Amino acid sequence: MSYTPEKTKVAFIGLGIMGAPMARNLLRAGYDVTAFNPTRAKVDAFVKDGGKGAASVAEAVRETDVVITMVPASPQVEQVVLHDGGVLENVRSGALLIDMSSITPQTSVEVAKAAAERGVEVLDAPVSGGEAGAVEGALSIMVGGEQETFDAAKPVFEALGKTIVLCGPHGSGQTVKAANQLIVAVNIQAVAEAVVFLEKSGVDLAAALDVLGGGLAGSTVLARKRQNILAGDFRPGFKVDLHHKDMGIVTDAARDVGAAVPAGALLAQLVGALRQQGDGGLDHSALVRGVRRLSGEKTED
Template identity: 65%
Template sequence: MSTTPRKIAFIGLGIMGSPMAANLVKAGHTVTGYNRSRPAIDKLVAAGGKGAGSVAEAVADAEVVITMVPADPQVEEVILGEGGVLENVQPGTLVIDMSSITPQTSIKVATAAKEKGVRTLDAPVSGGEAGAIEAVLSIMVGGAADDFADAKPVLDAMGTTVIHVGPTGAGQTVKAANQLIVAVNIQVVAEAVVFLENAGVDLPAALDVLAGGLAGSTVLNRKKANMVNREFAPGFRIDLHHKDMGIVTAAARAVEAPLPIGSLAAQLVASARANGDGPLDHSALLRGVERLAGREVN
């Protein structure tokens, strides 16, 4: 139970946002949720939260507003747009955007919020659906140190690694690096799976022993069952990872950082999307390796 319950508005109750909001309720906060589709709101209400019929209604008396939406256009619409967060919150409110977007959009949001006396943090997350459900997300936070200190008890209800990484936009920069590492990691795990299968090795046993050594990773632990069973219900969609690879390649170019392997991973993610795999979990990069191996992919 949180020692200081807060009135929190949570905008965006999707695959990640829904369990994150539920964990805030479990921590003792008063959480009012808004989502475009009503079933997600009803799910939060069933978990002990409150529902709202609009962004304006959700944020009306909130001390903290959290947004968790797919991409930059939705962040701008929800926070900056007509009927959005900044039109309806009181000065001093803390707005925490936990979406994965460009650092430039986070800075744009912060600049507009500052003019209205509203505080902001960019706090994207890593850990996928399982991490959101288990409240073990890694949360990388950009913004003022005082605002981070104010937000940390709230963020602690959703993650176990909650770190202030720098000024506004820094959280998104670190998240871009995270998505770079994850994409490359998933790709090489997928390549290893096809290699092991072609060699006739016991795949589950092989992945178990690899997970216990230097080749082990959170990606391997979280995604090996997806790959073994060819079950790709989305925890994090390829469509969204494609968006994130665009962010990291653009951000890296802006600071003249080479991404030779990352650029190839970005192309492979784009290829998976072009082949119709965009709605699937990003572990479905395995399907691209199977295509390269001449296998028929259904």
């Protein structure tokens, strides 16, 4: 079995910064996509682009083969999937649920167990790449679940990303995503500290970032976030609020397995502080604003 565009109906739940372009990429790949989002205007915009809209989760999933959920955190996944009116109550037996949200590994395991009782297959498949990766269809997708299910879902994933890897059983995708968020946060903080150091030293910042990007200090984070920082443009590609949630997942999961993450613990505090300073709705590259404040500078609201 393979979930190819010509024979697969998809329900997409969650048209946020990441979900909206992902759903549109499925349309471009030829999938029949019905979307639901609590904000009706986002559904209407999706319909204008050629998709179908639903007024509820139940309506969206009833006639579909594959359900994709892309919501902010574990509580929203539980609400959308497990509670009354949710996916498992309304989707047909034999369907596939792909949760692409970033949530706790424990929640993914619980969802998989509940789904199995109703004859629904599940993959946890969080993503990395931010808004740009979602728009470009170039996401990195880390998947947890069974090999056979993963193989069947590969055409769906190929419409959304470039790096698609089965990482292990249910919950493994979320564990790898937690590790991803740890690495990304540490990278952004390092870039932020380097930027403030360079600015205060009177160096041409754009030139410095060019040469750093071409050497061992170069990274996807530096390449993706360089222009945001130079322009002072912190419109969210991935919100500080969401990275704050993810750092909580990292530190909790690491404690559960006995892994030391001292840099992760520090970044959890720095991201949390940035959020408390009112920057939770900004892109996570706004960590540079936190470093500037620590360095005695005032930042514009």
